[in-house]
Structure formats: C-alpha cells, structure tokens
Amino acid sequence: MNPVSKLSGSVAKEMIDLLGAECFLTSLADREAYSWDNTGYRMLPDAVALANNQDQVCGVLRLCTEHHIPVTPRGAGTGNVGGSLPVQGGIVLSLQRLNRILEVSVPDRYVVVETGVVNADLQSKLKEYALFWPPDPSSSRACSIGGNIAMCSAGPGAVRWGVTRDWVLGLDAVLMDGSTLRTGGRTTKGVVGLDLTRLLTGSEGTLAVITRAVLKVASLPEQRYLSRVSFSSVEQATAAVVQLLSSPVLPSAIEFLDGTALDLLRRETSLDIPGEARAMLLLEVAGGAHGLKELANDMIEKIKRFNPLSCSPPVDGPEAVMVWEARSALAPILKKLAPKRINEDVVVPVSRLPSLMDGLQGISKESGIPIINFGHAGNGNIHVNLLVDPKDQPTMSRVPGVLDRLFRLVLDLDGSLSGEHGVGTQKRDYIAWELDANCLNLQREIKNIFDPLGLLNPGKVWPARTITA
Amino acid sequence: MNPVSKLSGSVAKEMIDLLGAECFLTSLADREAYSWDNTGYRMLPDAVALANNQDQVCGVLRLCTEHHIPVTPRGAGTGNVGGSLPVQGGIVLSLQRLNRILEVSVPDRYVVVETGVVNADLQSKLKEYALFWPPDPSSSRACSIGGNIAMCSAGPGAVRWGVTRDWVLGLDAVLMDGSTLRTGGRTTKGVVGLDLTRLLTGSEGTLAVITRAVLKVASLPEQRYLSRVSFSSVEQATAAVVQLLSSPVLPSAIEFLDGTALDLLRRETSLDIPGEARAMLLLEVAGGAHGLKELANDMIEKIKRFNPLSCSPPVDGPEAVMVWEARSALAPILKKLAPKRINEDVVVPVSRLPSLMDGLQGISKESGIPIINFGHAGNGNIHVNLLVDPKDQPTMSRVPGVLDRLFRLVLDLDGSLSGEHGVGTQKRDYIAWELDANCLNLQREIKNIFDPLGLLNPGKVWPARTITA
Numbered sequence: 012m013n014p015v016s017k018l019s020g021s022v023a024k025e026m027i028d029l030l031g032a033e034c035f036l037t038s039l040a041d042r043e044a045y046s047w048d049n050t051g052y053r054m055l056p057d058a059v060a061l062a063n064n065q066d067q068v069c070g071v072l073r074l075c076t077e078h079h080i081p082v083t084p085r086g087a088g089t090g091n092v093g094g095s096l097p098v099q100g101g102i103v104l105s106l107q108r109l110n111r112i113l114e115v116s117v118p119d120r121y122v123v124v125e126t127g128v129v130n131a132d133l134q135s136k137l138k139e140y141a142l143f144w145p146p147d148p149s150s151s152r153a154c155s156i157g158g159n160i161a162m163c164s165a166g167p168g169a170v171r172w173g174v175t176r177d178w179v180l181g182l183d184a185v186l187m188d189g190s191t192l193r194t195g196g197r198t199t200k201g202v203v204g205l206d207l208t209r210l211l212t213g214s215e216g217t218l219a220v221i222t223r224a225v226l227k228v229a230s231l232p233e234q235r236y237l238s239r240v241s242f243s244s245v246e247q248a249t250a251a252v253v254q255l256l257s258s259p260v261l262p263s264a265i266e267f268l269d270g271t272a273l274d275l276l277r278r279e280t281s282l283d284i285p286g287e288a289r290a291m292l293l294l295e296v297a298g299g300a301h302g303l304k305e306l307a308n309d310m311i312e313k314i315k316r317f318n319p320l321s322c323s324p325p326v327d328g329p330e331a332v333m334v335w336e337a338r339s340a341l342a343p344i345l346k347k348l349a350p351k352r353i354n355e356d357v358v359v360p361v362s363r364l365p366s367l368m369d370g371l372q373g374i375s376k377e378s379g380i381p382i383i384n385f386g387h388a389g390n391g392n393i394h395v396n397l398l399v400d401p402k403d404q405p406t407m408s409r410v411p412g413v414l415d416r417l418f419r420l421v422l423d424l425d426g427s428l429s430g431e432h433g434v435g436t437q438k439r440d441y442i443a444w445e446l447d448a449n450c451l452n453l454q455r456e457i458k459n460i461f462d463p464l465g466l467l468n469p470g471k472v473w474p475a476r477t478i479t480a
Numbered sequence: 481m482n483p484v485s486k487l488s489g490s491v492a493k494e495m496i497d498l499l500g501a502e503c504f505l506t507s508l509a510d511r512e513a514y515s516w517d518n519t520g521y522r523m524l525p526d527a528v529a530l531a532n533n534q535d536q537v538c539g540v541l542r543l544c545t546e547h548h549i550p551v552t553p554r555g556a557g558t559g560n561v562g563g564s565l566p567v568q569g570g571i572v573l574s575l576q577r578l579n580r581i582l583e584v585s586v587p588d589r590y591v592v593v594e595t596g597v598v599n600a601d602l603q604s605k606l607k608e609y610a611l612f613w614p615p616d617p618s619s620s621r622a623c624s625i626g627g628n629i630a631m632c633s634a635g636p637g638a639v640r641w642g643v644t645r646d647w648v649l650g651l652d653a654v655l656m657d658g659s660t661l662r663t664g665g666r667t668t669k670g671v672v673g674l675d676l677t678r679l680l681t682g683s684e685g686t687l688a689v690i691t692r693a694v695l696k697v698a699s700l701p702e703q704r705y706l707s708r709v710s711f712s713s714v715e716q717a718t719a720a721v722v723q724l725l726s727s728p729v730l731p732s733a734i735e736f737l738d739g740t741a742l743d744l745l746r747r748e749t750s751l752d753i754p755g756e757a758r759a760m761l762l763l764e765v766a767g768g769a770h771g772l773k774e775l776a777n778d779m780i781e782k783i784k785r786f787n788p789l790s791c792s793p794p795v796d797g798p799e800a801v802m803v804w805e806a807r808s809a810l811a812p813i814l815k816k817l818a819p820k821r822i823n824e825d826v827v828v829p830v831s832r833l834p835s836l837m838d839g840l841q842g843i844s845k846e847s848g849i850p851i852i853n854f855g856h857a858g859n860g861n862i863h864v865n866l867l868v869d870p871k872d873q874p875t876m877s878r879v880p881g882v883l884d885r886l887f888r889l890v891l892d893l894d895g896s897l898s899g900e901h902g903v904g905t906q907k908r909d910y911i912a913w914e915l916d917a918n919c920l921n922l923q924r925e926i927k928n929i930f931d932p933l934g935l936l937n938p939g940k941v942w943p944a945r946t947i948t949a
Contacts, residue, residue: 192918200899209678230728259699430669449661
C-alpha cells in the first residue's frame with residue numbers, strides 16, 4: 012500500500028471542482044478511514060470522493076474513465092468479502108451522503124431511497140407505516156441499502172421472506188462513462204426486456220454504481236415470538252430443522268448455534284443455556300397476534316420427538332431482544348477466541364445440513380483448527396468460522412487445504428460457496444469451482460459490456476485467470 | 481408465409497439423423513400445427529424439431545448455428561405476444577417432450593423439472609406433497625414451465641406470492657453453439673457471480689434454450705375463501721383495491737372486472753351479478769383453515785365503506801371453482817363480442833388504478849372503440865381489451881393511435897407496458913418508450929453475447945431500429 016496519493020494534481024483539481032474540497036479527501040487519515048471492511052484487511056485508496064447526488068456520481072465516474080483511474084464504490088464498508096476495498100488503489104466513491112428516503116407509498120407497497128440510506132434508518136421510517144423491508148443482515152444498524160443491493164444481502168428472515176433480490180423493484184444506476192440508466196419500475200409486476208434490475212442486484216458494484224432504488228416492502232408483523240430449543244447433539248438439531256422445513260408454516264427465523272458457539276455465549280452473556288447442550292435452535296414465528304403463540308407452541312411440540320434437552324417457552328419483547336442481541340454479538344465476540352477468524356458463509360440444501368455438519372466436524376478434527384458454526388439453518392446457510400492465529404505458521408499453512416476441503420464438501424452437497432456475503436476478493440479464486448465455463452465466460456463478457464476498461468471495482472468476483480477444479 | 485420448406489435436404493438429413501424421422505417434421509400439416517400462438521397470428525416454420533432430451537437440444541442448436549438457420553424455441557404455444565412464432569421461418573424447436581418431473585424435495589422446498597412439463601401437471605404432482613408452485617397463469621392447464629420461465633409469467637396469486645422470477649432457483653440451458661450452462665442451484669440463498677438465473681427468466685427465449693429448472697415451491701394453503709363484491713362504479717372498486725393493499729394481510733387474489741365484462745358474464749354464465757353493477761372484485765384469502773373465514777369477513781367489512789352494491793359471503797369448494805371458471809372463461813368468450821380483441825396487459829402502481837381506469841374510459845369514448853378491462857388489480861395489472869373488426873377499416877386505422885395513447889397513459893402513471901405477457905413481436909416497437917437508451921443498448925449487447933449470429937428467436941423483444949418517443 013502506498014501512503015502517498017498517486018493522483019495527479021490536475022485530476023485532483025477537477026475532482027475538487029466537481030465535489031468541493033470538503034468532499035474530495037486525500038489526506039492519509041481520511042484515506043485510511045475508507046480503507047477497511049469487515050474482512051480485517053486494509054487497502055489504501057489514493058483519494059476518497061464523497062458524492063452528494065447522482066450528478067456527482069456521474070461526474071466522478073466520467074473523470075475516472077477519462078483518466079483511467081480505478082474506482083471502488085462504497086456503502087458503509089460492512090461487507091465480509093473485500094467488496095468495497097480499493098485493491099488497485101484509485102478512488103473510493105462513497106455513497107454515504109446519498110441518504111434520503113424519497114417516497115413511501117403504502118398502497119403501492121414500495122419505498123424509494125437513495126442507496127446510502129442505512130438499513131436500520133429505513134426500517135425506522137417504514138415502521139411509522141407498519142411496513143418493513145425484509146432483508147435483515149446482522150449489520151443492519153450500520154450497513155447501507157446500496158451495499159445490501161450490491162451484495163444481495165440477507166439475514167435470518169430469509170427463510171420466510173427471501174433475499175434482497177426479491178425486494179427490489181427498480182434501480183437508478185450510473186455507468187463508467189457517466190451516463191445513467193433506470194431499470195425496472197414502481198410496479199410489482201413487469202416483464203419488458205431483460206431483467207437488468209436483478210442483474211445489478213448482487214453484482215457487487217462491478218457493473219454500475221447504484222444511486223437510487225425502488226424497494227418492495229411488506230407489512231410489519233404485529234407480533235413475533237422466539238423460542239430456544241437446545242439439544243445434546245448437532246445431529247438432533249439439524250434433523251429438527253429438516254422437519255420444520257417440511258411443515259406448512261414457515262418460521263420467520265431458524266437460527267442454529269453449535270456447541271462451541273454456546274460455550275462462548277455461556278461465558279460472555281447471561282443467556283441461560285443447559286450445560287450439556289451441544290446445539291441450539293432459535294425459532295421465531297411472526298404474524299398477526301391472534302393465535303401466534305399457539306403456533307409457536309405447536310412448533311415446539313413437533314420438535315419434541317427429536318429429544319431436545321430444553322425448550323424455552325415462546326417469548327417476545329425485551330426477553331426476545333436479549334436473545335437476538337446475544338446471537339448478533341456472536342461474530343464480534345468470536346474475535347476474542349483467536350487472533351483471526353476466517354468466516355465462510357456456505358449454503359447447502361436444508362436436507363444436507365446433517366451431512367455438512369458431519370463433514371465440518373471431520374475437517375476440524377483432522378486439521379486441528381477449531382471451527383465454530385452458526386447461522387441461518389432455515390436456508391441451509393451456515394457461517395463456518397475457522398479460528399486461527401496468523402503468527403502460528405504451521406496452522407496457517409493448513410488453512411488453504413481446509414478451505415479447499417470445505418468448499419469441495421459444500422459443492423458435493425449441491426450447495427454454494429456463499430449464501431449472502433458474496434465473492435469479492437475473498438472467494439474469487441474459487442468461483443470456477445462452482446460456476447461452469449459458460450457461466451464464467453458470459454459473466455466476464457457482461458462485465459466487459461458495462462465496464463469495458465475494467466475500472467469499476469476491479470479485482471473482484473472473477474479470478475484473474477480461470478482455475479480449473 | 482412460405483408453404484414450402486426452405487431447408488435443404490442435407491440439413492434435413494442431419495436433423496433426422498439426430499432426432500429420428502418422427503421428431504423432425506416437415507409436412508405442411510405438421511408445420512401448421514406449430515405455427516400459432518394466442519395472438520391469433522400464424523407464422524409457418526420450415527420444419528419442427530421435437531427434442532427428447534437436452535443432448536438433442538444441443539444438437540439442434542449446433543446444426544442451426546452451423547447452417548445459419550433461425551430457431552424459435554416453443555413450449556405450449558399459449559403466449560400472448562408472439563414469443564413462440566417463427567417470424568423468420570427456420571426451425572421451431574419444441575420442448576414439449578422434455579416433460580419429466582425429476583425430483584421433489586419437501587424439506588428443501590424445491591422441485592426439479594424438465595421445462596416441457598405443463599404447469600397444471602406440476603401442480604398435481606406437488607399437491608401430493610401439500611406443495612405448489614405459485615405462478616398461476618390462466619393458461620395453466622396448457623402452458624409449460626419453460627414458457628412460464630421464458631416470459632416470467634404470473635397470475636392472480638402474484639399479489640401475494642410474486643411472479644415466476646421469485647420461484648426459480650436454478651436453470652440448465654443450451655447456447656446457440658450447442659454448449660450448456662447451469663445457473664443458480666438448489667439452495668434458497670446463493671450469491672456467487674452475476675444472477676444469470678434471473679437474466680434468463682423473462683428473456684423470452686432470446687438468450688438460450690432452457691431445458692431444466694430447479695423451482696422453489698411453497699406450502700399449499702389448507703383453505704381458500706372467495707368473495708365477490710360488486711360496485712355501481714369503477715371508481716369505488718379501484719378505491720377499495722387501494723384500501724385493501726394498504727392493509728396488513730394480503731389476499732391471495734384481488735381480481736377486477738369492469739361493467740362490460742360483467743355484462744358478458746351475466747349473458748354467458750350463470751353467475752349471479754346485480755343488474756346495476758358496473759364493477760366487481762373477486763377477493764380470495766388463503767391459508768390455514770383456522771380463522772380464515774373470519775379474515776375474509778373482516779376484509780369485506782373494510783370494503784363496506786366504499787358502498788358496494790353487494791357482498792357475497794366467502795365461499796369455498798365448488799362454488800368458488802364456479803366463479804374462478806367464469807373469470808377464466810372471460811378471455812375466450814370475449815372473442816364472441818368482436819371478430820378481434822387486442823389484449824394489452826398493462827400495469828401501474830395500485831394507487832394509480834383509478835387514474836388508469838379513468839383514462840381508459842376517455843380513450844374508449846373518444847376513439848369509439850369498445851374497451852373491456854379486467855385483471856389482477858392487486859398488482860395494478862389490467863388486461864385492456866380493444867374489441868375491433870379487422871374488416872372495419874376506419875376503426876382499424878384508429879387502433880395504432882389508441883395504443884399509443886394507452887401506452888403513454890400507462891407510462892405517465894409510472895407503469896409498464898407489460899405486467900406478465902412480455903414483449904415478443906407485439907410490443908417490440910414500443911419498448912423504447914419504456915426503457916432508456918442505456919437499458920436498450922445493454923440488453924442488445926447482452927443478447928449479442930449469448931447469440932452473436934442473431935439466430936435464436938429472432939425478431940422478438942427489441943425493435944429493428946430504436947424508436948424515440
């Protein structure tokens with residue numbers, strides 16, 4: 012990383028003319044502030060551009076094209092795969108100032124937002140109308156809607172409500188030449204031409220910079236009930252998940268925690284967890300208040316044949332909040348266990364969860380690397396956390412082999428390398444394991460159409476060269 | 481249209497070697513059988529290829545590329561916009577023999593099908609598992625899953641369950657060079673690379689031939705209740721729809737019928753419709769049997785402030801089936817009213833429905849062309865039917881102007897030219913009214929990546945030259 016900005020004075024002058032000096036940042040301190048994401052890696056940009064509106068986004072991209080400067084769009088920097096890291100330097104284009112909620116339409120069930128709006132701020136606004144936007148990543152208090160769209164984010168609620176792509180109706184975006192496009196619209200149906208809305212959603216900021224979105228919204232459930240069910244083995248818990256998914260009524264969350272995750276929660280939170288528990292499910296149901304508690308109880312009854320150690324009665328309000336906060340705290344407190352955690356959000360069909368967990372146990376045992384597993388079991392989406400110490404060279408040397416085994420296992424179980432975090436820099440060398448040659452080539456060609464100079468968020472998603480599995 | 485096949489004998493021989501003589505059809509009768517769709521237009525192919533498996537699809541496309549023969553993929557030919565018509569002749573590639581349901585996984589909530597499977601056959605199979613696939617076009621007894629995916633079809637249930645793109649997890653498809661690709665997968669989450677699954681969904685058979693699909697499925701509601709509510713004006717009915725969409729619980733259908741549609745049903749069916757009724761809503765709720773009838777009644781109570789003429793009590797079973805069959809019969813019996821009906825499935829945000837209906841009334845009055853409107857009001861998706869006689873030249877000469885006014889009205893109301901039927905040959909000259917220049921150009925370039933010779937379903941979706949609005 013170069014601590015000295017490599018941008019020429021004339022480019023900087025053009026950018027300052029466009030944005031104002033207070034929105035074009037070149038000091039080392041400012042550049043450092045935009046150099047990180049949740050991977051723990053840092054990549055220093057040559058400058059940071061803070062756009063205040065779509066016109067400025069157009070201007071920045073046009074100048075970057077003119078001067079061949081790499082540009083990395085950035086929401087809140089909460090991503091897990093390096094998607095917002097400026098791996099080739101150049102300019103970080105922050106969308107954080109495009110943070111207006113422009114329109115809420117209750118009968119049309121949409122909200123129009125600028126993409127720098129923080130997920131939780133949108134939810135607060137929508138709550139006034141008894142609405143919500145279903146994507147609920149655990150970073151919701153910090154992450155931006157633009158980041159959610161770029162990565163096609165999700166969270167616990169996906170088991171019932173689906174993922175970001177299901178809740179985006181239309182987008183405004185800017186191409187590298189500074190021109191704009193508008194995809195989709197404000198209707199819940201629409202089939203005119205190719206689906207560019209979904210093509211941009213999940214494209215990780217590699218095709219265009221999304222500035223505005225029309226989001227489909229849902230009615231906020233009147234009530235939610237959360238139950239905790241603990242088991243003496245992982246096998247019992249995953250078998251119970253398979254059973255729950257086979258039932259007509261879908262919970263609004265089915266979260267899984269393995270024994271090591273429970274040990275951590277026992278130590279770091281006041282959550283009451285039976286000593287012998289080696290797995291736990293958090294089951295949430297949501298809906299109209301009438302009959303909902305009965306539904307939660309019915310669900311627990313169904314699970315009883317998997318011999319749980321304990322079933323907490325369904326709770327709501329502060330008690331439920333306390334459990335969810337413990338669940339959300341897991342990822343951060345994991346960092347206490349080891350100097351580094353490597354977090355892979357793999358996903359398999361729910362029926363393959365028992366095989367996945369079994370395979371993970373074997374990988375951990377054979378490699379000697381502790382692996383903590385938790386996550387969105389209702390979608391088969393497990394966060395697999397390898398705990399390592401970068402200074403422990405013998406262990407670190409085994410990490411690539413462990414990841415290879417993990418990814419091979421997941422693909423053998425008809426799964427995918429990422430359920431909700433994306434590819435970014437972290438999994439680009441693996442995507443050819445999952446995608447066939449035609450998919451890879453078509454994606455590269457589509458990337459080339461949108462960004463022929465390869466300046467927009469370079470070094471992400473696609474491997475430098477195709478690796479054959 | 482050329483009654484004589486233009487395919488050379490040597491190409492025919494290669495096709496027969498590939499498919500067998502019984503699956504490569506060149507007689508006029510056979511070619512005529514594959515020359516139509518629901519537009520009423522006929523276009524004669526030079527030959528019909530019936531593929532029995534994906535390998536044969538690969539072979540047909542490879543031969544078509546080698547010999548520069550246009551090829552038009554065809555499901556069941558039930559489309560409304562000419563999507564399966566061989567406008568440049570060449571070969572119609574029928575997928576109807578790829579009709580196996582390969583796997584149903586209850587806990588994973590997916591089904592794997594070949595794309596020639598008929599929608600209703602899939603639903604019958606899924607019913608055994610208390611599951612269903614939500615897309616429910618009114619042609620469901622005839623249309624194929626491949627057609628549903630190609631057009632991103634929908635039906636009344638979209639107000640609650642969304643459209644085809646929300647229920648497709650992964651696809652197998654064949655490119656024009658005869659090579660294959662597999663997009664997406666078997667998991668309900670997955671964010672590895674660009675979303676080619678949704679790019680193919682709704683691409684109207686212009687990018688690749690889809691041979692197999694992994695479809696997400698939902699639990700079949702235990703019970704459904706249908707209510708009929710009639711009004712003395714269209715305004716009251718659309719105001720009631722806006723109110724319904726503002727309420728927390730979404731019906732599983734909100735169908736609208738205007739006064740002329742009701743006149744027709746009065747005459748042609750035994751449906752009991754008050755004489756003064758000028759609009760009707762069909763409201764269906766679906767879910768667990770417990771409390772559902774109360775929900776239906778609550779909904780009717782809410783509507784009472786819009787002064788309906790009559791509210792039928794919620795019905796299920798044969799009584800509901802009878803109403804739905806009358807609703808489904810509308811499109812076919814409309815044909816009795818006039819020699820030709822021009823059906824445009826425009827869509828606007830629900831809050832703009834009153835303005836749309838008002839504008840339509842004006843257009844009908846000024847043009848003197850009767851317009852009958854009905855459709856999926858819960859999505860703002862109205863089937864606008866112009867009744868004309870092709871022999872009446874003065875009237876026919878006014879049709880283009882009427883369509884121009886209709887589409888301009890819809891776009892002015894933030895709507896889209898098609899909610900569920902697609903573009904095909906019928907709306908290609910209008911899509912530049914809706915899509916901006918960048919969207920159009922990007923779509924054309926994507927088309928060019930997939931099909932550089934322009935042989936796959938040519939003459940569809942994109943205008944021959946861009947028309948500026």
